[in-house]
Amino acid sequence: MAQTDWSSLGTPVPGSPASPRVAQNADGRLEVFLDTQGVDIQGDALWHIWQTSPGGDWNTWASLNWPANLYVASFAVGMNADGRLEIFISGSDGALWHTWQTTAGGSWNNTWFSLSHLAAGVDLSGVFAVVRDTDGRLEVFTRGSDGAFWHIWQTAPNGTWSAWASLGMPTIPLGYPIPGRNADGRIELFTLGSDGALWHIWQTKAGGSTHWNNTWFSLGRPPATVGPTLSPAVSQNADGRLEVFISDSVGAIWHISQTTPNGTWSTWSSLSGPTNTKLMGIPTVGRNTDGRLEVLVLSTDGALWHIVQTAPGGGWNTWDSLGAPPNTSLLSSLLFVSENADGRLEVFAVASGTLWHASQVTPGGPWG
DSSP states (O other): OOOOOOEEOOOSSTTOOOOEEEEEOTTSOEEEEEEOTTTOTTOSOEEEEEBSSTTSOBOOOEEOOOOTTOOEEEEEEEEOTTSOEEEEEEETTSOEEEEEBSSTTSOBOSOOEEOOOSBTTBOEEEEEEEEEOTTSOEEEEEEETTSOEEEEEBSSTTOOBOOOEEEEOOSSOBOOOEEEEOTTSOEEEEEEBTTSOEEEEEBSSTTOTTOBOSSOEEOOOSOGGGOBOSOOEEEEOTTSOEEEEEEBTTSOEEEEEBSSTTSOBOOOEEEEOOTTSOEEEEEEEEEOTTSOEEEEEEETTSOEEEEEBSSTTSOBOOOEEOOOSTTOOOTTOOOEEEEOTTSOEEEEEEETTEEEEEEBSSTTSOBO
16 A cells, blocks of 8 residues: 555635535536634635646635524535536524525625525424436435425526425434435435434435435344444446445444346445454545446544445455545544546545545546
């Protein structure tokens, strides 16, 4: 294992502790967003930094601010059908707020708008997700303070928004929504239940915001002695089959996949973990240009580890370390991976108050 060439993108303000969110602009330039709530001497703000050219160098940090008198529990980024990025925040008032680029890849609107509470007496509860439907409309999913999953969607691509609607819940408390997309375009939501099992619900029609299965289904859990405790990660194989990954309580990664595109599911299988260290935290998954999935996850040694499929949709290689930034540890970081315009995967993490990133040298190739 050669030491990965981690590079620093600095920090917008001293001591910024937040995890990044990453999006790709319409022209292929990556853009990273950071929440500096609680540490920004100028007041709470959302900051962003972006590549000056696809796959190229990076600009300096700039502030997007956010609505006055609010702090932010979470945020997420989506892309409109016309290529404009749109960012969403869950505010301390319990409502969802959003703002957007005025042109694809361009400047940002200076005004934030509220998409309201989920329902009377029901607030947003933590993490949420943004997905673009097959017809181009953005759709937001969250868990409400009532324990149910809720969603809201654009009524037309790039357009106005519907009212909130509930997707219900099984008889047990749920975690947070993690979306995947089936080969036929239907969105499928996954979450861990309080029973440690993976639960899911799906659209019955691609692009059908009002067409959802009425029932939640359990995909079970790995052996009870190593049951999952953290949110899953979801990706689509080269042949369209969804695959879900979770960290267990003893330092291994487990996965389950559809046996056919849009179809039924396999049993759980272990990817184990590296020797002499313990994997920890939520895994993140990228897909290489040749279709091979790549799982990245932190370890108790403070480094980033990864494992790659040996062939698209096939078996798996062995675990390998990507190291950590110089003189620091990634133990408390959250990871986000994105794909450059040329297909190279790039991973981002905040460590010691600084945003760090590392990328593949060639698409699907070695790192650093």
